[in-house]
Amino acid sequence: MSAETPRQFHLNAFLMNAGHHDAAWRHPRTQPERITDLSYFQELARTAERGKLDSLFLADGVALWGNARYNAVGGFEPLTLLSALAVATEHIGLIATVSTTFNEPFHVARKFASLDHLSGGRAGWNIVTSGNVAEARNFGREEHLEHALRYERASEFLDVTKQLWDSWRDDAPVIDRERGVYSEEGAVSAIGHRGTHFRVDGPLNVQRSPQGHPLLVQAGSSEDGKEFAARYAEAVFTAQQTLADGQTFYKDLKSRLAKYGRGPQQLKILPGICPVIGGTEAEALALEDELTELQVPAYGLQQLSGMLGTDLTGLPLDGPLPDLPEEQDINGNKSRFTLVAELARREELTIRQLIARLGGGRGHRVFAGTPEQIADQLETWFTEGAADGFNIMPPYLPGGLDDFVDQVVPLLQDRGLFRTEYTGRTLRDHYGLERPAGRTAVAS
Amino acid sequence: MSAETPRQFHLNAFLMNAGHHDAAWRHPRTQPERITDLSYFQELARTAERGKLDSLFLADGVALWGNARYNAVGGFEPLTLLSALAVATEHIGLIATVSTTFNEPFHVARKFASLDHLSGGRAGWNIVTSGNVAEARNFGREEHLEHALRYERASEFLDVTKQLWDSWRDDAPVIDRERGVYSEEGAVSAIGHRGTHFRVDGPLNVQRSPQGHPLLVQAGSSEDGKEFAARYAEAVFTAQQTLADGQTFYKDLKSRLAKYGRGPQQLKILPGICPVIGGTEAEALALEDELTELQVPAYGLQQLSGMLGTDLTGLPLDGPLPDLPEEQDINGNKSRFTLVAELARREELTIRQLIARLGGGRGHRVFAGTPEQIADQLETWFTEGAADGFNIMPPYLPGGLDDFVDQVVPLLQDRGLFRTEYTGRTLRDHYGLERPAGRTAVAS
Structure with missing residues (x-):
């Protein structure tokens, strides 16, 4: 983003089965029978793209969430789903959550590089360390890895992953048919990583991708999480209940960047918000009550x-x-x-x-009101130092996303707070973030 | 397949970068600059579907194959690519290779179930145990797991995976909004697996998929491999150089099925063949020589x-x-x-x-000839007890697949050996295989 461009929002559509409210699936306006139906997510993706949103955001866990008796769960795995949604969309970013605790860097580096190629540079990785013993028990462990150790593993995981993404130079494929040289000596190199948690030779078996590195997103707000975010993340998804808490978190996290040689614009802070939208405030509150009643x-x-x-x-x-x-x-x-x-x-x-x-946001802020009231809230958090944008968590789908896109986004656009067209090609472009430089050829 | 239906071929399009010949990328008819371009694979997928082929088949390894200096490598990861290709196609099966040695059952069960939902029941898993020390060295091991131990792990891996796929009953989501019951008690159950290699609680966090289990394919032809195939596989991809070798393998493998309570029709044997197609035999041989010259x-x-x-x-x-x-x-x-x-x-x-x-098939049979000669060869292997169909490995792409679809497939159709329209909906339908029964409700 150049200095002249007015600072604008970043908005992700955080998609969740029948909606974020835990009783959404019981509401007559939702379609819980479609959570394993690709066309349902294609429609949601197209709605978000119609609203010029920065990305689709998918949470994840490697165990059944909640309880299948009482909630609509058991839908798609995020990376397969986003790969399919890459085809249904042209502009919008595709952010998938993947845990560093139950995965290997080679697989993760490879899948995100592949998604980034597939989508023409729209992949983002929401890095989590997993917080759930049920997940550990699907991977041979009786107890979950201790919190600090999870973040230590996550750090090394990121170091390896970034080396793998850089193991191919951007200019590696020369495709010289005449000489029989597909890539020059040294343009594709082993990484030879030998660490505490991982030993990985490399190189990656996927060429360097359009974004160089997929966008790195992080969602933990503990001490360990904030320090990890300051070092690695380019966007942070966070739960903040009040403006004051949001401001404190924002200031804290941005202040940690300098020690890693990073500037405040290199990390976007995106609180989650579950907007319950009504034509009048009374209608919005009635809808919220209706959902609460269904819990x-x-x-x-x-x-x-x-x-x-x-x-x-x-x-x-x-x-x-x-x-x-x-x-x-x-x-x-x-x-x-x-x-x-x-x-x-x-x-x-x-x-x-x-x-x-x-019920609405599992700890994320729920705000019920008219489109104007919601736009006001978002603007306040944005202008008063609590947010660079928001992860929008519609309480019910598909209508809750339609309403946000059709009723709130135009207000933000009228106020000059949000793009009216996509101006870039990649997710990094949407966020105003630079493409990480790769390795360059060393003169021999 | 009913008893009245004449026995017909199964044909997969085995797609490989610029083509299967190791010098394909140097040939002027290929497009090695497009191996990281989704539209290239979308075109190939549509060609294969135009030919009514059973599936797209993607090999895989978790290390760079060959040598990036001398071959066009570094393209997509198979599961992300096939998820995207699911959207570009309607009928054709989608078979991805995934190793049991460097993965965890929960992830693999989940991704294939997700692909099966995405594609409306077209997913297949080519199960490999990996044969390459370079792969081990991307996953923290200095040496590769010993061959027999790899198969022991693979067996337990399959046992876990199948339990996870069955952890949701087919009728689990009742979606009773009134009562607030999404699925009935017992319809989604933990598996509590405690084995030698894996401990996995389950249930899976994806609902049972259209095929119940994705099609299980296997590609090893060693003693361990054949025994594993006889127990688990529904299709086997194998390299056989001569008709006699093909017949011996076919007879051997089919004879092993009975001890697992399986009939010969429950496993399809599909030798690989790299067809070098020319308008005349001389043209085909000249093309083969041209590719050899480029090695x-x-x-x-x-x-x-x-x-x-x-x-x-x-x-x-x-x-x-x-x-x-x-x-x-x-x-x-x-x-x-x-x-x-x-x-x-x-x-x-x-x-x-x-x-x-x-050069053409890495050990798979290469046959250069006219479309008629190729059709004759395939028919001979099929009728003389060496094959139930073939994995077609075009020496160069996209032309080698076009030629097969446009020139060989019609001959096979004229001879009544291959379908002229898709008659089923799922990959199991195409192969004439039953959908595995899931768990059923126990009367309480």
Whole structure:
């Protein structure tokens, strides 16, 4: 982005089965029978592209999420889905979540390079370390890797992955049929990585991709997570309940960049928001209530128990939370634990009220209002130092995304806060981020 | 397939960069600059579908194949590519090679289930155990896992994978909005696998897919490989140089099925063939010579050294092979070693001649001739008990696939040997194979 371009939003469409609200699948406007139907996601992808959004964003875990008895789960694996959606779209970025804890750098580097080629430079990787013992138990481990060790592994994982992406020079294929030389000596090189967690020879078996490196996104907001983000991430997806919390997080994270030789524009901070949109504020609030009414308490209790690392089964729904552990004793998602515990304490919520508050965004901010009110909220967070853009989490699909694209995006465009056309070709272009330089030929 | 349907061929289009011949990329009719271009593969996929072929078949390895100096390599990863090609096609099967040695069952079960959903039931998995130390060295190991142990791991891998695919009953999602029940108790179940190589709790986080299990393909022809195929595979891709060898292999493998309670129709045997097509026999032979002339000897020598587990560097190209190890001492692709060693011995080939013979199919049969001669060869192998169909390996692309589809397929159709329209919806339908039954509800 040049200095003259006014600073603009970045907006991702975070797609989730029947919608982000945990009761969305029970709402008559949703289509839970289509979560294994490619055409459903093709339609959503085209809607997001119609809205000129930066990317499609897919979360992931390597265990069944939630409980198949009470929620619409069991849909697509993100990288296969985004590869198919690359064909249904032309401009929009494609961000898939993949864990560094249960994968190998060679596979991950390769799949994202392949997606980046397939899509003409639209791939992004949301790097997670996984916070769930159910995931560990699908990969031969009884317990989850300890939090700090997960991030240590993630760092080395990134170092290896970036070397693999650079193992082919951009100019490697010379395709000299006459001489019989496809690529010059030294243009494709082993990496010979020997580390604590990985030993990887390389080179990668995929040529350097349009973006050089797929966009690196990160979503943890713990101490370890923020430090990791400052070092590696180009976009951060974060859960922030209040403007003040958002501002604190924004300032904190941006201030950590300098020590890694990075400037504040090299990392975009994107809080999640679940916008419940109505023609009037009353309609929006009524829709939110309608979704809350549809919640299955047993499901909410199970989810809340997971987030708090505390078994809440059997406790009265209309009573308070019991005493909770300290964040330091949580080995799952530490920052989400603290956010939920503080929300309950600050607003003195009963368990039932807390389940209702978490239904829409699992800790991400839920805001119900008119398109104008939502645009105002986003603008405020953007101009007051809490956000460079947002991960939009429609509470129900497909309508919740349609409404955002058709009713909120035009307001943001009118205010000069959001693009009216795609001006770049790659996801890095959309985010205003540079393409990482690769290795260059050494004069011999 | 009903008893009345005449027995027909199965034909896969085995796609490979600029073509299967190792010098294809130097030939003026090829497009090596497009191997990282999705539209190139979309065109090939549409050509294969125009020919009513059963599937697209993609090989794979988790290390750079060959040598980027002398061959067009570094293209797409198969599962991402096939996910994108699912959108460009409607009928054709999509078979991706994935190794059981360098992967985890949960990831593999999930990705194939996802591809099967994406494509409406067209996914196939070519199961390999990997034969290459360069692959091991991309995954933290200095040496490759021993051959028998690879197959032991592969067996347990398949057992886990099949359980994961069956962890959702076909009728699991009841989507009862009124009661708030997405799936009934017991319809989605943990698998609790505790084995020698894997411990996997499950369930899978993808619903049971259109085919139940993606088609299982296997490509090893060693003793371990044949036994594994007899137990698990529904199609076998094999390299056979002569009709007699093909007949022996066919009879051997089919005879092993009974002990696993399987009938001969439950496994299709598909030798690879690289058809070099010309308007006249002389034109076909001239094209073959032209490709041989373009071979880079250093590349051929490296490939041959790999196949024979013997460093041939520095030996005179016009002399014979040196003494070779025994198959029992080969820890890579045992059956390919024996095939190449026997070919050299039987025909008393020099190293240069052997490199020329292997250039087109890396051990798979190369046959140069007119469309009629090629159709005759295929028919002979099919009717004389050596094949249920073929993996077609065009020596150069895209023209070599066009020629096969436009000139050979119509002859096979005229002879009643190949379908003129797709009659089924899934890859299993194309192969005449049943959909595996899943778990059913137990009356409570």
